[in-house]
Amino acid sequence: MPTGGLLLVIAGLFAAGTVVTWLAVTHLVHASGLAGTSGHLEVEACTWSRSGGHRYPHCHGVFRSDDGTVVDPGATIDSHLSVGSTVGLRRTASGGYERTGAGALFGWLAVSLLGLAVLVLGAAAAGVLAGARGSPRKLMLLLAGLLAAMLASALAGGVAGIAGAF
Incomplete structure (x- = not known):
């Protein structure tokens, strides 16, 4: 992919990650009882x-x-x-x-972590484009940790949601 196209992809990752994180966190603070x-x-x-x-x-x-x-x-x-x-x-x-409740809390936490993961992916792509050597590897480890936490949170939210349905 040409550099201009890669810059567009990186900008898209940062924009999508920012929007998803912002929306999810606004819902998360209500689901957790911190607002509203x-x-x-x-x-x-x-x-x-x-x-x-x-x-x-x-x-x-x-x-x-x-x-x-x-x-x-x-x-x-x-x-x-x-x-x-x-x-x-x-x-x-x-x-x-x-x-409110555990299902909503873990669900919105999972979406928040997804948004952060997209931001980290954008940062890693920017690092590759800039020619950084050690930074993208550390960012990929952070990305893996965020995705693992996101999956665990989604699973916990699903289990809590199913348990709350009975």
């Missing part, structure tokens, strides 16, 4: 919408904050939940809702 208003959604109904050949769930109900200061009778979350169930959520500053 803690409360519960009493699921009253769920509907499905279609877009691009896929079906997407939307569950509606009443959100009540744990401290009783926020009540939202029109709360909606884009997750498939059981009608009549009560689930823990965090209300974001924008008025949206995020799932």
Whole structure:
């Protein structure tokens, strides 16, 4: 690949890694309980919408904050939940809702690690382009560690999500 094309790939890796990491971390802080208003959604109904050949769930109900200061009778979350169930959520500053618990926490952690891995891959490619000798090897070891942690986190999130479904 010519140098100009490689520069474009490196720029794309940095851009994608930055966006994925930023989005995942914003969700991660809510899933972990570090941001937002803690409360519960009493699921009253769920509907499905279609877009691009896929079906997407939307569950509606009443959100009540744990401290009783926020009540939202029109709360909606884009997750498939059981009608009549009560689930823990965090209300974001924008008025949206995020799932909490181990499944959501490990899931968003896995996506955050994926974003970091893409950033490290971009740094390694930049190192190769610059002619660095030792740096790309260290970055590849870091990349392997990030990917291993990402897979472990995704597995933990999957197990927690399945266990929470019962």
